Amino acid sequence: MIYLGKPDGPTWHTGLETCYYTSVFDLKEHQQVEGNKLALSTLYSLESTISQRKAELAAEQNGKPLWTKRLLLDNKLLCSKIREEADELCRTLEEIEDKSRTASEMADVLYHAMVLLANKDVKIEDVM
Numbered sequence: 001m002i003y004l005g006k007p008d009g010p011t012w013h014t015g016l017e018t019c020y021y022t023s024v025f026d027l028k029e030h031q032q033v034e035g036n037k038l039a040l041s042t043l044y045s046l047e048s049t050i051s052q053r054k055a056e057l058a059a060e061q062n063g064k065p066l067w068t069k070r071l072l073l074d075n076k077l078l079c080s081k082i083r084e085e086a087d088e089l090c091r092t093l094e095e096i097e098d099k100s101r102t103a104s105e106m107a108d109v110l111y112h113a114m115v116l117l118a119n120k121d122v123k124i125e126d127v128m
Contacts, residue, residue, distance in 0.1 A: 043124050046111065050118040071115045078116055085109045 053068040071078045089105040091097070117124070 043114075046114055047118070047124050050115055054118050068115060071112070072119055075119070078112065078119065082109070082112045082116060085112055 050068055053066060054072050057069060057072060065073070071081065085105060085108040089102065089109050092102040092105055114124070117127070
């Protein structure tokens with residue numbers, strides 16, 4: 001017997017279904033697409049982790065909750081962090097900070113915004 005399966009999502013580390021996906025001639029053009037798929041798979045992975053933390057809220061907790069869970073439980077804290085991180089991102093422009101600092105602050109804004117999305121049951125697909 002032979003079983004054929006169709007994955008629900010990507011099965012390769014780049015977010016694609018297979019590693020045999022392009023010809024040498026298409027490589028340059030495909031690099032842009034590959035980068036986009038990797039970025040999307042990273043966003044989906046983050047969304048999944050945040051959703052898991054949300055699902056675990058009902059479970060009994062020992063000790064101090066994880067940061068994501070604290071944010072999900074406290075709307076004021078979450079909104080405060082989003083405002084704080086957005087301000088820090090804007091200051092990287094105003095104070096002419098380097099690219100790595102800007103990227104770091106944007107990552108913070110993105111993470112906290114995605115926690116807000118999870119809190120409101122909004123999927124990343126609804127945003128894009």
